[in-house]
Amino acid sequence: MFEEILEDIAQRNSLREVNTSLKLAVGLGGLVLCLVSTGYVAPLFIALALIAALVLLARIDAYTVAELFVAPAIFAATGVIVIVLTSGGVDPFWVWQPLSWLSLSVTPESIDRGFLVFCRTLGGMASLIFIALTTPMTDLFGVMRQCRLPAVLVELVMIIYQTIFLLLDHLVLIYRAQLMRLGYSSPGEWIRSFSTLAGAGFIGAWNAGEDLIRAREMRCYDGKLVILGEVRPVAARPLLTATGFLALSAALVVLTRSITVFPTVP
Amino acid sequence: MHIMEGFLPATWAVVWWLVALPCLAWGIIQLKRLIETDREALPLLGVTGGFIFILSALKLPSVTGSCSHPTGTGLSTVCFGPWITSVVCAVVLLFQSLFLAHGGLSTMGANTVSMGVVGPLVGYGIYRALKNTKVNMFITVFLVCAFADLFTYVTTSLQLALAYPAEVGGVFSSFTVFLGIFAVTQIPLAIIEGVILALVFKYIVQLKPEILVRLGVFPEARVMAAHRGFANAA
Numbered sequence: 001m002f003e004e005i006l007e008d009i010a011q012r013n014s015l016r017e018v019n020t021s022l023k024l025a026v027g028l029g030g031l032v033l034c035l036v037s038t039g040y041v042a043p044l045f046i047a048l049a050l051i052a053a054l055v056l057l058a059r060i061d062a063y064t065v066a067e068l069f070v071a072p073a074i075f076a077a078t079g080v081i082v083i084v085l086t087s088g089g090v091d092p093f094w095v096w097q098p099l100s101w102l103s104l105s106v107t108p109e110s111i112d113r114g115f116l117v118f119c120r121t122l123g124g125m126a127s128l129i130f131i132a133l134t135t136p137m138t139d140l141f142g143v144m145r146q147c148r149l150p151a152v153l154v155e156l157v158m159i160i161y162q163t164i165f166l167l168l169d170h171l172v173l174i175y176r177a178q179l180m181r182l183g184y185s186s187p188g189e190w191i192r193s194f195s196t197l198a199g200a201g202f203i204g205a206w207n208a209g210e211d212l213i214r215a216r217e218m219r220c221y222d223g224k225l226v227i228l229g230e231v232r233p234v235a236a237r238p239l240l241t242a243t244g245f246l247a248l249s250a251a252l253v254v255l256t257r258s259i260t261v262f263p264t265v266p
Numbered sequence: 267m268h269i270m271e272g273f274l275p276a277t278w279a280v281v282w283w284l285v286a287l288p289c290l291a292w293g294i295i296q297l298k299r300l301i302e303t304d305r306e307a308l309p310l311l312g313v314t315g316g317f318i319f320i321l322s323a324l325k326l327p328s329v330t331g332s333c334s335h336p337t338g339t340g341l342s343t344v345c346f347g348p349w350i351t352s353v354v355c356a357v358v359l360l361f362q363s364l365f366l367a368h369g370g371l372s373t374m375g376a377n378t379v380s381m382g383v384v385g386p387l388v389g390y391g392i393y394r395a396l397k398n399t400k401v402n403m404f405i406t407v408f409l410v411c412a413f414a415d416l417f418t419y420v421t422t423s424l425q426l427a428l429a430y431p432a433e434v435g436g437v438f439s440s441f442t443v444f445l446g447i448f449a450v451t452q453i454p455l456a457i458i459e460g461v462i463l464a465l466v467f468k469y470i471v472q473l474k475p476e477i478l479v480r481l482g483v484f485p486e487a488r489v490m491a492a493h494r495g496f497a498n499a500a
Contacts, residue, residue: 006365028371035276035372043272068367072270079273082447086440088433102442103434117273124272124370131371132364140364152298153353156311160357163312164319164365171320195462199469202317206474209309217305 006068006129010136014059019234020139022242026050027131029246033253034123040116041256043123046249050126053245058134068129069122076121084114108262115261137161151224162212167205174200268322268362268377269422271370278429283375286356289383293353300350307346310477314342315354317466321459322358322381323366336459337381337418340389340411341466345481348386355382380421389414403484403492407467412460419452420445472496 010016015023030050034043051069055062089109097103144154174197178184183193213221274282300307321338342351356378362368369377389410396406427441435442470478475493479486 006367031271031372034272035279072367075270076273079270082440082443083430086430086432086443097434101435102432102439105433121270121272124372125270125367128271128363128370129367132367135364137361137364150294150298152301153294153357155301155308156297156315156353157357157360159308159312160315160319160354161361163309163316164361167313167316167320191458191461195465198317198321198462199466202313202466203469203473205316206309206313209312210306213305213308 006132007137009060009064009133013134015057015134016136017232018134018238019232020135020143022234022238023134024131024143026053026242026245027127027135030127030130030249031124033246033249034120034127037120037123037253037257038116039253039256039259040119040261041259042249042252043116043119045252046123047119047126049245049249050130054130054133060133065129065133069125072121072125076118076125079121080114080118083117084110086110087113112260112262155224159209159213163205163209166208166212167201170204170208171197171201174204268359268369268381269373269425271363271373273370274373274376274425274429276372278425279372279375281375282373282379282425286352286375286378286383289349289352290356290378293349293351296347296349297353300346304480306477307481310345310481311350311354314345315358318342318355318358319361323362323368336455336462337385337415338411338459338463339381339386339418340407340414340460341463343386343389343414344393344407344410344467344483345478348383348390351386352378352382355386376422376425380425381418384421385414385418388417397484403471403488404464404468408460408464411463412456415456415459416452419448419456423448468496 027050030046034046037043051065054060054065084106085104087107087110088103088105089107092105092107095103095105141154141158144157178193178197182189183196184190297311318338321336324335339351339355342354346354356374359369359374359377359381360371363370363374392413393406393410396409423441423444424437426444427437430440431437432439432443471489471492475489478484478489483489
């Protein structure tokens with residue numbers, strides 16, 4: 001699961017050189033439009049448009065993008081089942097009341113509500129994945145400083161970011177060594193191996209983190225790691241594309257706000 | 267546990283952000299004080315954050331628009347208290363949404379409240395109640411971690427129920443359904459997480475007891491007695 005995190009893909013995508021603020025505006029704009037949309041057409045359009053942008057513009061492997069959507073789509077679909085069963089409505093297709101305070105039913109209104117939540121989740125996830133796959137975390141550090149977030153918070157963000165990679169390195173090495181020595185071979189062994197992995201990885205990463213900070217402090221590090229953020233001017237074509245996408249999405253939010261799966265649902 | 271991007275209606279996403287922000291502000295003030303007085307706590311802060319990131323990325327699907335996984339916040343709660351833990355959790359949630367597409371940005375307020383505020387506060391209450399009693403240190407850590415995990419899920423269920431109340435029975439009915447579904451995966455996971463983090467704590471006592479003494483996690487006499495016990499057994 002940790003062999004390749006989204007950060008690795010973000011470092012080599014074809015939109016890497018596009019202005020960071022512009023990419024954030026597209027991702028966050030899409031996300032907000034999905035949240036305020038009361039119809040399912042706009043979130044569905046945002047999801048499809050951003051997936052197309054990832055595959056065609058960022059040149060990220062379609063299989064990788066599809067793989068990223070599988071888990072959220074399953075979680076969203078199963079979550080929507082609860083909403084459909086408990087939301088209620090008039091003219092039910094199916095009703096079951098196992099307890100006096102619990103009634104499960106499927107109605108046109110509940111299907112409509114569930115489908116809207118499903119589409120909103122897909123659109124929101126597409127916006128999030130767009131930011132994650134096109135904007136490396138190292139670019140976001142510069143944005144955080146520009147937004148004047150507290151220095152102590154930015155320092156914590158950087159320390160945790162570095163420690164995640166130190167920890168992953170330790171855990172992968174220890175895990176492989178454990179597998180070669182028949183670790184995880186039974187349920188009892190699993191608990192023992194996993195806690196050894198966690199404990200040894202924790203201590204190893206902690207020591208490595210101490211070494212890292214000590215080495216920096218010897219070079220006058222005082223909590224502010226200076227990063228020379230790359231200046232990427234806003235080019236005309238990406239700006240037009242982003243503006244067109246956001247304007248079209250906003251128009252769809254307004255124009256399709258009353259479109260429902262069942263025309264009878266108000 | 268992490269509620270996915272887009273799953274909460276806009277109003278509830280904003281409400282939970284408004285609840286999370288004062289907690290984060292207080293956590294940042296405490297974090298600033300800690301770093302100014304003890305910069306050596308930085309590597310431990312980093313590693314507890316990294317640990318929360320890894321543990322809470324091990325997700326199992328759950329029928330709630332969410333998923334089940336360990337939270338790993340108990341250890342940070344014991345070492346740094348609930349408010350600094352809330353800041354560490356918020357950073358981890360940001361990384362998880364951007365590195366693993368797990369959770370979301372609009373739902374980060376709700377996820378911070380459940381995993382970074384309520385869970386650690388409950389865990390911290392247990393820790394304070396048991397810290398100076400005769401209860402074994404490792405049992406205390408087990409209880410803190412297990413209950414911090416469980417109450418994270420109770421809060422997530424409440425957040426989902428408030429956003430999507432049932433037509434019959436309202437929020438209570440919906441809360442029961444969400445909680446019932448989470449319980450299947452989360453009760454065993456909380457127990458396993460408690461056991462694993464208590465064992466991790468054992469490693470820290472064995473190898474680096476001085477940091478626990480310096481942070482005042484447990485009385486020095488108890489930590490050093492446990493450390494000597496492990497050294498003699500080896």
